[in-house]
Amino acid sequence: MDPSKSRDSAESTRVIQFPNDVLERILSLIDSHRDRNAVSLVSKAWYNAERWTRRHVFIGNCYAVSPQIVARRFPNIRSVMLKGKPRFSDFNLVPPNWGADVHGWLAVFADQYPQLEELRLKRMTVTDESLKFLARKFHNFRVLSLLSCDGFSTDGLEAIATDCRHLTELDIQENGIDDISGNWLSCFPENFTSMEVLNFASLSSDVNFDALERLVSQCKSLKILKVNKSITLEQLQRLLVRAPQLTELGTGSFLQELTAHQNEELERAFIGCKYLHALSGLWEATTLYLPVLYPACTNLTFLNLSYAALQSEELAKLVAHCPRLQRLWVLDTVEDVGLEAVASSCPLLEELRVFPADPYDQDINRGVTESGFLAVSLGCRKLHYVLYFCRQMTNAAVARIVQNCPGFTHFRLCIMKPGQPDYLTNEPMDEGFGAVVKTCTNLRRLGVSGLLTDLTFEYIGRYAKNLETLSVAFAGGSDLGMKSILVGCPKLRKLEIRDCPFGNEALLSGLEKYESMRSLWMSACKVTLHGCKTLATQRPRLNVEVMKDEEIDDGQSYKVYVYRTVAGPRTDAPSFVHTL
Amino acid sequence: RTRRGDLNTDLRLGLSIVSPDAQKDNWIGPSVSKQREQRQDWPPIKSLLRTTLAVAGKADTNVHNVHNNDNSDRRRTSLFVKVYMEGVPIGRKLDLLTLHNYDDLISTLAHMFTTSITCPNGDRADHAKSLHVLTYEDREGDWMMVGDVPWEMFMTTVKRLKITRADRC
Numbered sequence: 001m002d003p004s005k006s007r008d009s010a011e012s013t014r015v016i017q018f019p020n021d022v023l024e025r026i027l028s029l030i031d032s033h034r035d036r037n038a039v040s041l042v043s044k045a046w047y048n049a050e051r052w053t054r055r056h057v058f059i060g061n062c063y064a065v066s067p068q069i070v071a072r073r074f075p076n077i078r079s080v081m082l083k084g085k086p087r088f089s090d091f092n093l094v095p096p097n098w099g100a101d102v103h104g105w106l107a108v109f110a111d112q113y114p115q116l117e118e119l120r121l122k123r124m125t126v127t128d129e130s131l132k133f134l135a136r137k138f139h140n141f142r143v144l145s146l147l148s149c150d151g152f153s154t155d156g157l158e159a160i161a162t163d164c165r166h167l168t169e170l171d172i173q174e175n176g177i178d179d180i181s182g183n184w185l186s187c188f189p190e191n192f193t194s195m196e197v198l199n200f201a202s203l204s205s206d207v208n209f210d211a212l213e214r215l216v217s218q219c220k221s222l223k224i225l226k227v228n229k230s231i232t233l234e235q236l237q238r239l240l241v242r243a244p245q246l247t248e249l250g251t252g253s254f255l256q257e258l259t260a261h262q263n264e265e266l267e268r269a270f271i272g273c274k275y276l277h278a279l280s281g282l283w284e285a286t287t288l289y290l291p292v293l294y295p296a297c298t299n300l301t302f303l304n305l306s307y308a309a310l311q312s313e314e315l316a317k318l319v320a321h322c323p324r325l326q327r328l329w330v331l332d333t334v335e336d337v338g339l340e341a342v343a344s345s346c347p348l349l350e351e352l353r354v355f356p357a358d359p360y361d362q363d364i365n366r367g368v369t370e371s372g373f374l375a376v377s378l379g380c381r382k383l384h385y386v387l388y389f390c391r392q393m394t395n396a397a398v399a400r401i402v403q404n405c406p407g408f409t410h411f412r413l414c415i416m417k418p419g420q421p422d423y424l425t426n427e428p429m430d431e432g433f434g435a436v437v438k439t440c441t442n443l444r445r446l447g448v449s450g451l452l453t454d455l456t457f458e459y460i461g462r463y464a465k466n467l468e469t470l471s472v473a474f475a476g477g478s479d480l481g482m483k484s485i486l487v488g489c490p491k492l493r494k495l496e497i498r499d500c501p502f503g504n505e506a507l508l509s510g511l512e513k514y515e516s517m518r519s520l521w522m523s524a525c526k527v528t529l530h531g532c533k534t535l536a537t538q539r540p541r542l543n544v545e546v547m548k549d550e551e552i553d554d555g556q557s558y559k560v561y562v563y564r565t566v567a568g569p570r571t572d573a574p575s576f577v578h579t580l
Numbered sequence: 581r582t583r584r585g586d587l588n589t590d591l592r593l594g595l596s597i598v599s600p601d602a603q604k605d606n607w608i609g610p611s612v613s614k615q616r617e618q619r620q621d622w623p624p625i626k627s628l629l630r631t632t633l634a635v636a637g638k639a640d641t642n643v644h645n646v647h648n649n650d651n652s653d654r655r656r657t658s659l660f661v662k663v664y665m666e667g668v669p670i671g672r673k674l675d676l677l678t679l680h681n682y683d684d685l686i687s688t689l690a691h692m693f694t695t696s697i698t699c700p701n702g703d704r705a706d707h708a709k710s711l712h713v714l715t716y717e718d719r720e721g722d723w724m725m726v727g728d729v730p731w732e733m734f735m736t737t738v739k740r741l742k743i744t745r746a747d748r749c
Contacts, residue, residue: 090624255736306629331633355629389625
């Protein structure tokens, strides 16, 4: 420390002498929160300059920090992104009323950030009262994005539409909400013109079409419009002719009996959408009306067909018109043949997600198999993000896939039957996933499935040096598996595990690790209360939260959620959550 | 240990899961069962997609079938709809996938219910001779005359059939 100390202080003196307002001016150009976090570590002066110039704060775990701490450090925030519940709450593994209520945050923000403009929430609980509070207290509010949130109803949206005069973005996605009526859309004022992003695709109630049409006509800056299923093809046509500037479109229902004339008009409307690069919605789309889309597909980079159960032929014809496609989400009704068509039509494809149309169907003759995935890997060499639900897979196929596309950053394979081996060799899928981590050196996110022994985790620990997120279910043989991960993966941030035979020894092997991670989730594993208590005692800067697992009879099974925090134990924990 | 409620193991799944060697080293948790399906926590798909698919699966089985006229690998092997005749409380069920067009439909029903039904493509003059006409309930809940739309489109919207007396239409 000593020889360099004088050099350091000389350099830091030079930094301090850098005029503050110039420093702030420069730093205000930095947006990425990771860069900013790095900047703040340089010196006290830089820390201060950074905190005064930060406009956007990203909080990956709402319980890792308190709103008071945030407000104290960053006085000038205009935009907040907050994430709440652990990801497994998407799959009903977290009981209702668990927490992550945004209201506490809003109360502090109303006081400290009255100029707040943007709020993006993911997996938070948001009540109608909170939405009304938001609409009332923040006069400059512009952007509301709610993803996988719960607790509110369309009544809350009415308050937003009525009172947020400068709203530019209302993005409501996949929330567990009480959809009472579509009246909220009619609450936008008559002279409302500011909307740029409107997404209400996941709401089901009918909206007043005249109100929607008027809104679309008046908001000349509207770039992203995603309507819900209640909007018909005929209505869609009327919206499109008023908004040819759209860059992203989510259609309504794509099934309606149109006359030849209406069909023509719709086709012309799509031809007029020259700037469209993303398309979604398409509920119940069939061969009958898909062709009207073809003219709009030339510049398409993202196509989301998760709600259109297309057959292979239909998909093949559609993607033939999408040469520039980069991201594709489909249902497995398209089967391997459909994926082969994608492979030959979309050489620029980077991301593929295939969802199961019939998730509980055990029939192995449905859906996609290893050959569809393989075909895409052969035709789309830029592929780096895959989420693939299938009923059968082989180690050999996985190995070949990553050989074809070694650039994978996100590899999420879900063989739907838990504990299913390679269907040809009957062996565990260890070698397949081993090949993934050995070959894909840029791998950041991994989802494993099928029959897996500790060997898979040994491979992951040894090779996956850039891995940040790992999801494990129904896998592993002993504590060794989880240990390998915790000891081996230096960049691990999120680890979520369910139904695996990992116990206290495995849990405690991560003692050195958890403070460098965002969180750990374990449910239906072999961890006991004693193990969790030990962890909590030895690491006071972690919150170790346990919930009784109601699904399991022995009374000793717990769901464990461990995360680092500077805010101490939760003050709002419900009775079923115990912080040890 | 047992999962509460997991009293029925699905034998078919239980047998196919694991090879004898692997079983020594591995934890195989509770197999996929009806209970897991009810808990809806596996496979890991988000609830909006899950509910959309559940609704689509039950109500729109029609949609998948229409385009598989050529290949034998049908998504579904049957499409049964209820058929009632006016005045008869007990209905019948008819698999529309066994039929190819409206003529098939009319002749099958005429046979099933032992009556004459107006053929939608036929001469309107014949109308007077038939005792019954065929109507159907579409996806929007409206009752319509059979025969106005192309057969393929009819297959995607029909929910049930009713044979009504000709003098009522």
